[in-house]
Each structure stands twice: as C-alpha cells, then as structure tokens.
Amino acid sequence: MNAKLKETILNPIFKNNPITVLILGICSALAVTVEMKGALVMSISVIIVTGVSSFILSLIRNTIPNRVRIIVQLVVVAMMVILVDQILKAYAYGIEKQLSVYIGLIITNCIVMGRIEAFALGNKPIPSLLDGLANGVGYGLILVVVAIFREIFGSGTLFGVQIIPQSLYEAGYVNNGLTILPPMAMILIGVIIWIQRGIQKDLQE
Amino acid sequence: MEYINLFVKSIFVDNMIFAYFLGMCSFLAVSKTVKTAWGLGLAVIFVLVVTLPINYLLYRYVFQAGALSWLGAGFADVDLSFLSFIIFIAVIAAIVQIVEMVVEKFAPALYSSLGIFLPLIAVNCAILGGSLFMQNKDFVNVGEATVYALGSGIGWFLAIVMLAAVREKMAYNNVPPALKGIGITFITVGLMALAFMTFMGISL
Numbered sequence: 001m002n003a004k005l006k007e008t009i010l011n012p013i014f015k016n017n018p019i020t021v022l023i024l025g026i027c028s029a030l031a032v033t034v035e036m037k038g039a040l041v042m043s044i045s046v047i048i049v050t051g052v053s054s055f056i057l058s059l060i061r062n063t064i065p066n067r068v069r070i071i072v073q074l075v076v077v078a079m080m081v082i083l084v085d086q087i088l089k090a091y092a093y094g095i096e097k098q099l100s101v102y103i104g105l106i107i108t109n110c111i112v113m114g115r116i117e118a119f120a121l122g123n124k125p126i127p128s129l130l131d132g133l134a135n136g137v138g139y140g141l142i143l144v145v146v147a148i149f150r151e152i153f154g155s156g157t158l159f160g161v162q163i164i165p166q167s168l169y170e171a172g173y174v175n176n177g178l179t180i181l182p183p184m185a186m187i188l189i190g191v192i193i194w195i196q197r198g199i200q201k202d203l204q205e
Numbered sequence: 206m207e208y209i210n211l212f213v214k215s216i217f218v219d220n221m222i223f224a225y226f227l228g229m230c231s232f233l234a235v236s237k238t239v240k241t242a243w244g245l246g247l248a249v250i251f252v253l254v255v256t257l258p259i260n261y262l263l264y265r266y267v268f269q270a271g272a273l274s275w276l277g278a279g280f281a282d283v284d285l286s287f288l289s290f291i292i293f294i295a296v297i298a299a300i301v302q303i304v305e306m307v308v309e310k311f312a313p314a315l316y317s318s319l320g321i322f323l324p325l326i327a328v329n330c331a332i333l334g335g336s337l338f339m340q341n342k343d344f345v346n347v348g349e350a351t352v353y354a355l356g357s358g359i360g361w362f363l364a365i366v367m368l369a370a371v372r373e374k375m376a377y378n379n380v381p382p383a384l385k386g387i388g389i390t391f392i393t394v395g396l397m398a399l400a401f402m403t404f405m406g407i408s409l
Contacts, residue, residue, distance in 0.1 A: 023387055026229035027330045070327065071298055078291040086287060101337035104290050108330045110230040182224060183398035190384075190391030197383040204382050 008131050012138040018111045019142040020193045021203060025111035028102045029143055030185040036159050039147035041088070041095050043140025045103060047133055049080045050112050054120040054132030056080075061121050073116050074107065081106045111139055146188050154179035208352050215356030217404035221331050222364035223397065225338075228331030232365055233390060242369035245325075250358030252326050253335050256300050257354035258347050260293050260336040268292060293336040301327040331361050368394060 018024045025046070032042045053076050057064075064072050085103050088096040096103065106112065115135050120128040151157055153176045156164035164173065178184050197203045221227045228249065235245045267273065268289050273280035305323045309316045326332060335357050344350045371393055380389050 023233055024230060026233065027226045027334075030226040030229070070324075071295075074294050074298055074328075075291065078294050082287060082290050085290070100341065101334055104293075104337045105227070105330050105334055107290060107294050108328045108333045110328070113328055181399075181402065182226065183395040183402070185226075186391050186395030186398060190388050190395065193388040193391060194381075194384045197388060204385060 005127065005130065008127055009134045012131070012135040013141060014138070014196075015200070017138045017142065017196070018114070018135050019139055019189070020196050022114065024114050025109045025139055026189070028105060028109060029139070029146065029189065030182065032099055032102050033143055033147040033150055033185055034154065034180055035151050036144070036147045038095060038098055039143040040140075041092065042099060042102065043136070043143050045084045045088070046106055046109065046111065046139055047136030049077065049084060049106050049109075050115055050136040050139075051129050051132035053077045053080050053112060054115055055125050055129040057116050058120040058123060058125040058128035064121075069121070073113060077112050077116075078107050111135055142189070142192065145192065146185060149188055150179045150184065154184075208348065211349060212352050212356040213407065215353050216360040216363070217401065218407055219357070220360040220364060220401055221334065221357050222361060222394075223401040225334065227334035228329045228361060231325055231329055232361075232368070233387065233394075236365050236369040236372055236390075239366060239369045239373060242365045246362030246365045248323055248326055249329065249331055249361050250355070252297075252301060252304065252323075252332055253354040253358040253361075254351065255304065256297050256332060257335050257339055258351045259300065260296055261339055261344065261347055261350035263292060263296065264289060264340060289340060293333060297332050297336070298327045331357070364397075367397065371397075 012018060016022065019026065019029055028042060028046075032038045053073075056076050057073060060072075081104065084106070085096070088099075088103065115132055119131045123131070148158065152163055156162060156169075156175050179188075218224070222229070222232055231245060236242050264286075266275065268285040270284040270286055271281055273283045273285075301323060305316075308323070335354060339350055339353065342353070344353065368390070372390065375389065375393070384392075
C-alpha cells in the first residue's frame with residue numbers, strides 16, 4: 001500500500017506528467033506563463049482545485065448516477081473555481097485581472113476532469129486527494145519552468161526583479177521579444193517534451 | 206461595418222487557438238486526420254453560435270451588476286456576477302445535451318459524423334472561453350455576441366483543419382524519434398501561430 005501511495009504521488013510529477021505526457025491542460029499552461037508571478041498563482045489555484053474536487057467527488061462517487069456524472073463533476077469543479085476566484089479577487093486583485101479568463105477556464109481544464117474521471121471515481125478519498133494534488137504539482141512544475149525561460153529571456157526579470165545585469169544591456173544586449181509572444185510558449189513545451197522523451201525512451205511514438 | 210470588423214478580427218487577430226490557446230486538448234488530440242478535424246471544427250462552430258448568445262442574454266439581464274434593475278428599483282444593486290462561471294458551464298452542458306438529442310433524432314447522418322465529438326465539446330475550453338471573453342468585452346447587443354461567436358468558431362475550425370492537413374503530410378517525414386508525434390506538433394502549432402501574428406493590427 002505504501003509503495004502504491006508513493007507511486008500515486010511521484011508518478012504525475014515526472015514519469016506521467018499531465019502536460020508533457022498526457023497532454024492535458026495545455027490552454028492555460030501556454031497563456032499564463034509570460035511571468036513567474038502569474039504562473040505561480042495559476043499553479044497554486046490548479047493544485048487546490050484538482051486536489052479538493054477529486055476529494056469531494058471521491059467521497060460521493062458511489063451515489064452519483066453514471067449518466068449525469070459529467071454535470072455533477074462540472075458543478076463541483078465550478079464551485080471550487082468560484083471560491084478560488086473570489087479569494088484571489090479579495091487578496092490579489094491585480095493578478096486576478098492579469099490572469100483574466102484563465103482562472104475561469106480551470107473549470108474546463110482537462111487535468112481536473114481527467115483526474116476525476118480516471119482516478120477519483122474509482123478510488124478512496126485520501127488517495128484521490130493525493131492524486132489530485134500531485135497532478136496539480138506536475139502541472140505547476142512545467143508552468144514554472146516555462147515561465148522562468150519566458151520571463152528571463154523575454155523581459156530580463158524574474159518575479160519582476162531584474163536578473164540580467166544592466167551592463168549587459170549597455171553592451172548591446174536586447175531582450176528577446178519573441179519569448180513573450182504566444183507562439184514561443186508552444187515551441188518551448190515542444191522542446192520540453194522532446195527532452196523528456198529523449199530521457200524516457202518508452203514514451204516515444 | 207462594425208460587424209464585419211468584429212467578424213474578421215475574431216477569426217484572424219483574436220484567433221481562439223493561435224492567440225489564446227483555447228480548446229487545445231481536443232485540438233491536439235483530434236487533429237490527426239482532416240476528416241475528423243472537419244467534424245469537430247463544425248461542431249465547435251455550431252455549439253459556440255448557440256451557447257454564446259444565450260449566455261450573453263443571461264449575463265446581461267440577470268447576472269451582471271445591476272442587471273436586475275428591470276425587476277424594480279429594489280433590485281438595482283444586486284450583483285450576481287460571481288455566479289457566472291457556474292451558470293455558463295451549466296448552460297453549455299445543457300445545450301450540448303439538447304443539441305445532441307435533437308441532432309440524433311432529426312439528422313442521423315450528421316449525428317453519426319459529429320456524434321462522438323458532441324459530448325466532448327461541453328468541456329472544450331474554447332466554448333467556455335468564448336463566454337468568458339464575452340463577459341469582458343461588453344458587447345452592446347446580442348447581434349455582436351452572435352457575430353463574435355461565429356467568428357471565433359470559424360477561427361477554431363480553420364486552425365484545426367490546417368493543423369490536421371499539416372500533420373497528414375508530416376506522417377511521411379523523417380522526424381527525430383523523441384520529437385515524433387506530439388512534440389513536433391507543438392512546434393508546428395508554434396510556427397503556425399507565428400504566421401498568424403502577421404494579421405495583428407488588421408482593422409476594417
């Protein structure tokens with residue numbers, strides 16, 4: 001049991017990462033990674049939503065009729081997202097405005113629905129909670145990696161603090177504007193997948 | 206003229222896929238052949254055009270801050286906008302279900318070609334994203350919302366059919382093994398998005 005639990009927690013972080021292996025939840029991964037701050041807030045929101053909604057749905061999994069389960073899942077997830085959104089509005093209004101529709105889009109983030117369908121509906125509440133949290137972390141990890149690249153090369157900063165020394169700019173260094181634009185996020189994730197599949201040969205198609 | 210401007214803008218400039226990455230999951234999963242991509246694209250256009258105006262009307266007359274003032278002065282300061290997420294997704298899920306049943310009954314041929322994609326669409330980010338963008342955009346009437354829905358849907362349709370066409374050709378190419386499949390698809394979409402950026406700034 002203990003080994004199984006460990007696998008539940010560790011698998012989604014690298015070996016079975018929701019973004020690079022399962023290709024779920026790409027929309028927000030691409031859109032919110034221009035800056036570290038947004039990426040981090042988004043990751044935390046997704047971790048909470050996946051974890052708690054997996055837990056709740058796993059608690060009531062035996063009472064949901066199979067035919068209407070999608071609607072029930074959507075209602076629980078939407079409720080969680082509303083809570084997160086209201087909390088962000090109250091305590092981090094600037095970031096909430098910056099993330100705009102993407103907080104609302106956690107509802108249809110395939111990671112949340114995917115983990116509920118694939119894991120929470122067939123497992124006990126505690127493993128489901130851990131599975132949800134771990135998948136959120138796996139998602140957040142990729143977000144943070146992409147955001148680090150995009151913020152450093154795109155604006156020369158990290159968390160809004162300048163990283164690239166001023167002397168370099170004076171010597172003629174220019175920020176790479178392309179990394180801020182949406183297409184670069186796609187290419188970066190493509191490269192991350194490339195690297196991971198280079199290491200994990202069994203994933204290659 | 207404003208309608209045409211909005212229409213062209215939502216297809217090319219604010220393209221759902223290339224500018225906002227909405228509906229990426231099904232975009233990547235269902236773009237292996239042009240035929241299935243075509244079906245899903247049409248289904249997305251259809252569901253967007255049906256759900257977005259309904260959500261617009263609901264938001265405008267029920268949930269927006271002060272929207273209930275038509276009920277009487279006492280309701281003028283009611284703000285239900287925090288409910289909009291759950292209402293939008295409920296409307297979308299319900300409409301998708303109804304559309305599925307209607308299509309199955311009256312157009313079985315269409316149903317068998319769209320069939321498997323329709324239930325998937327309820328959780329497609331492009332549909333909910335359209336409604337959430339509508340909430341931010343302050344359209345003045347339901348006509349604008351419909352035109353926006355049609356434009357975004359066609360933009361999504363174009364994107365998925367284009368990608369499917371590229372992937373069909375790419376099947377014969379010699380891609381490095383680790384990059385094969387989804388990796389090269391991501392990079393292809395990135396390059397296509399780059400090409401789409403040339404439309405930026407178009408306004409009629």
